[in-house]
Amino acid sequence: MNAYSRIIKGLKEAIEHEKGGLKGVKRHVVAVKPITVYKSKEIKKIRTKLDLTQSAFANIIGVSQKAVEAWEAGKNIPQGPAQRMLELLDKEPAITEKYLIQK
Template sequence: MENFDYFDALKESLEQAVDYTKGDKSRCRTVVRETPIPAYKADDVARTRKELKLSQRGLATALGVSPRTVESWEAGKNAPSGAAQRLLYLFECDHTLVERLVAR
């Protein structure tokens, strides 16, 4: 079994951290962790839409779905898919994202 040199490993890690802060990301790795997204129910969709000051058609355009889909979500007939829930969450966190997707 090889001897593991903790000092050299730590030194190399610190050198990589310095390189990273200087913009060299060639030796780094990114750890991705999932952010829990709330489940959007009928009231949540309607509340989010109103906070964004959008019509059902406007929200549908921003999400890339039909206005009838948004209508059915708000009526409680269907629930937004995982991708739609993530977009709704992002819209709630940053209202400017909607500005990039729809013309008012």
């Protein structure tokens, strides 16, 4: 079987799987909660609840201190993973110690 034939076969299997017709393959659907959007006042509230400086907070989230400053000033809004991390920190402040992010 040449490369073209293998690609076509794979695409047909993918379509069949998507339709639910491929036997022997389990399909697992995962529902993901939409990302909560945190804005300046909420971000600062989370940071102060954790009793962290902007620098320490930035290190925990994995962004620059300038990014945190801009978020808290309302100049920028965090995107994607940063918003998800803010949600985790908001709902479970002890997460930083639990996973040894903060000592």
